[in-house]
Amino acid sequence: MTVSIENFVKTIYNQSRLAVVDTRISTLARLLNITNAAATDMARKLATKKLINYTKYKPLTLTSTGNHLALNVIRKHRLWESFLYKTLNLSLHEIHKEAENLEHFTSDFLADKIEKYLGFPTTDPHGDPIPVLNKEVEIDHAQILLSDANAGFEYEISRLFSSEKDFFDFCSSNQISVGSTIWVEKQFNANKMTEIIINQNKILLNEDFTNIIYVKQLN
Amino acid sequence: MTVSIENFVKTIYNQSRLAVVDTRISTLARLLNITNAAATDMARKLATKKLINYTKYKPLTLTSTGNHLALNVIRKHRLWESFLYKTLNLSLHEIHKEAENLEHFTSDFLADKIEKYLGFPTTDPHGDPIPVLNKEVEIDHAQILLSDANAGFEYEISRLFSSEKDFFDFCSSNQISVGSTIWVEKQFNANKMTEIIINQNKILLNEDFTNIIYVKQLN
């Protein structure tokens, strides 16, 4: 499989796991930085390879083979992130950028070695689950979006689901990291903002951020 | 730079460092598993990019830019080998195979981090020197080929210069590794074979092997 194909199925997979599923040609094209025409071409090609289900003008879905391929790439991505984070102490954004390249040039053999070295971790440093070969990724039901958290409760940050440098820079300058404890002060439902207190500091987050921060209620 | 270009200049570099320099089109084509026609094409292209000096029908040489590129790729290769060897305990051949892919998708930033993690090593687990950015690789004059060693002396193995699985399998099953001590029993000059004693075992090596094993005389 080529890098283009791996990135295409990986993007479909990621888009199909969002709260608002969006696997339209134009969305994939935008995320992959290619034209709609190129995305349509690729869709037709991957359909003949039985990696995706494709009906003209309809959103794309992965076949079970395509799903398997996507999970294999994502597994390697998250194992690399974990490995580089542990050994070289890179930042959350740095590990993502490097893993984005390495994921396509990693043998199953090497991925297994890394997995073993790390002690078979279940999540990467962003809190993203690391797929286990031939197993569907399970949803952690104890975990909810910060935008859905209730005011007046304490939560632990469990996942920072992003690949944007700006977001990670914001997180690190506000001590927002996986494992830290926060107090949800107020949900401004009208303007979709959330006020939290972290280490005595009040922060107001808008939905762009509260929709990618996952938390678990404490006690 | 593409993978094809990086591998092309890397191969020229490696061929130009052999005892018998051979950077002819047909040799490069064979080593890169492409046709002579493709190698000629690439030679013409890289000449316009000022990476190589190319005159029709003549052996290829690297420009200083080409040399720099080759060393950068080789540096990443050997840093990866060292890193995977240390952390994951892979074999000499396994680290080579993985590094062969990873070398092309490693940022300078990541290479620097690995180099620092390893404590700025000067050689990789094969004993191959790790180039330092913007410095020419120095030849270790204390080191000679096993084929040039003198009978009746003790040597330390300092480099196993190969990428062949068969060679590394042979080495590991005969306890030949970088750092081990050997006794050179006899040089059969007529048939280009060398008899050595290692851990009380006599082994007869032919020139294919004694021309890629480097040693340093002890005391």
Next chain:
DNA sequence: TTAAATAATTAAGCTTACTTAAATATTTAA
């Protein structure tokens, strides 16, 4: 409910890195 906006598709073309086949140059050996 239909016109306008948006999205998706098709068609034609480009670049990279190859291929095979044919032509030409260089090297080797009788």
Next chain:
DNA sequence: TTAAATATTTAAGTAAGCTTAATTATTTAA
């Protein structure tokens, strides 16, 4: 020293993964 062998180059063509431009389908908003 020249004929044969080998090496290199040139020419034409291919597949992947893109592009732009034009066309067609779908969605949205008046």
